[in-house]
Amino acid sequence: MIYTITFNPSLDYVMKVKDFEEGKTNRSYQETIYPGGKGFNVSTILQCLGLENTALGFIAGFTGKEIEDQLKKRGFNLDLCVLDEGISRINVKMKSTKETEINGNGPNINNIKLDELLSKLDYLNNGDILILAGSIPSSLPDNIYETIMKRLILKKIKVIVDATGELLLNVLSYRPFLIKPNHHELEELFKTKINNQEEIIFYAKKLKEQGAINVLISLGKDGALLISEDNHVYFCNSAKGELINSVGSGDSMVAGFIAGYLKNKSYQEAIHLGSACGGATAFSDDLAKKEMIDKVYQQINVEVIE
Ligand SMILES: Nc1ncnc2c1ncn2[C@@H]1O[C@H](COP(=O)(O)OP(=O)(O)O)[C@@H](O)[C@H]1O
Numbered sequence: 001m002i003y004t005i006t007f008n009p010s011l012d013y014v015m016k017v018k019d020f021e022e023g024k025t026n027r028s029y030q031e032t033i034y035p036g037g038k039g040f041n042v043s044t045i046l047q048c049l050g051l052e053n054t055a056l057g058f059i060a061g062f063t064g065k066e067i068e069d070q071l072k073k074r075g076f077n078l079d080l081c082v083l084d085e086g087i088s089r090i091n092v093k094m095k096s097t098k099e100t101e102i103n104g105n106g107p108n109i110n111n112i113k114l115d116e117l118l119s120k121l122d123y124l125n126n127g128d129i130l131i132l133a134g135s136i137p138s139s140l141p142d143n144i145y146e147t148i149m150k151r152l153i154l155k156k157i158k159v160i161v162d163a164t165g166e167l168l169l170n171v172l173s174y175r176p177f178l179i180k181p182n183h184h185e186l187e188e189l190f191k192t193k194i195n196n197q198e199e200i201i202f203y204a205k206k207l208k209e210q211g212a213i214n215v216l217i218s219l220g221k222d223g224a225l226l227i228s229e230d231n232h233v234y235f236c237n238s239a240k241g242e243l244i245n246s247v248g249s250g251d252s253m254v255a256g257f258i259a260g261y262l263k264n265k266s267y268q269e270a271i272h273l274g275s276a277c278g279g280a281t282a283f284s285d286d287l288a289k290k291e292m293i294d295k296v297y298q299q300i301n302v303e304v305i306e
């Protein structure tokens with residue numbers, strides 16, 4: 001079974017604003033609300049690709065109820081912990097000439113609720129896949145993903161971590177099967193400006209040396225690079241199309257990568273389907289649908305460059 005965990009779900013409030021001006025009252029010409037959170041997005045795309053999975057996570061308050069109601073329509077199994085206080089966050093995604101995001105901090109999670117979620121991990125068996133995705137509310141320690149990996153160390157579980165900063169760095173020595181920083185997150189991890197493909201490969205290899213089994217660096221419209229388990233470097237172009245809403249592209253890529261890998265354990269297929277899912281979401285209002293993924297897949301080429 002595949003499991004995802006979303007510690008910090010959201011309602012994503014997407015506002016389209018013509019010529020946004022900082023420091024002024026701007027008015028949007030279109031607003032939409034989607035349930036968000038990296039793990040839930042991964043679950044949605046996995047389900048769309050026909051992979052049954054279970055989403056774990058925390059929800060709180062009226063926003064949490066709305067997230068749950070929307071997710072129930074998506075077909076994957078839901079096993080949520082309901083917090084007694086606070087509300088799940090509303091993340092603002094502003095589309096203007098540029099895309100700007102404000103992601104909330106999220107509600108407090110106390111130790112009792114944390115234990116409730118951690119005890120669910122005891123159901124996991126050898127051969128399962130676990131995806132830890134997204135930020136955590138500041139009430140939790142930033143070694144929580146590490147704690148989970150430690151707890152599962154005796155089981156043969158492939159763990160995928162899509163997170164940033166310390167949350168990610170802290171798990172590397174536990175050998176996550178896949179990590180997927182984007183270009184900007186890679187720069188943040190090494191506190192440096194990364195200017196070209198050679199430098200991206202250099203820093204991605206450093207993450208592999210620190211323990212990650214596969215390192216996938218997503219580059220938005222410029223494609224993606226993978227340093228695979230067997231030390232090959234793959235480059236994949238991005239499809240050409242009209243950018244509608246790139247929120248969730250990274251999560252879609254993670255889901256597509258896993259689905260592609262599971263077909264016949266080929267990394268070429270993993271990055272190919274991953275890029276198709278990421279692109280298909282960028283070209284859709286909400287997360288991608290199967291028809292768009294199939295169409296985008298045809299436009300993508302994978303090269304083994306090392
Ligand atoms: N504008 C775009 N055009 C085509 N493909 C895109 C576009 N934006 C994202 N993608 C696809 O989705 C993947 C993940 O997107 P990216 O923006 O890098 O991730 P994140 O959402 O984590 O920042 C990219 O590597 C690419 O394959």
Ligand SMILES: O=P(O)(O)OC[C@H]1O[C@](O)(COP(=O)(O)O)[C@@H](O)[C@@H]1O
Nearest residue numbers: 036037038091134135248249250251
């Ligand atoms: O947990 P974080 O890092 O704040 O990110 C949460 C946000 O990430 C998303 O899952 C989208 O992520 P990506 O664009 O990186 O795929 C949104 O749905 C959500 O608002």
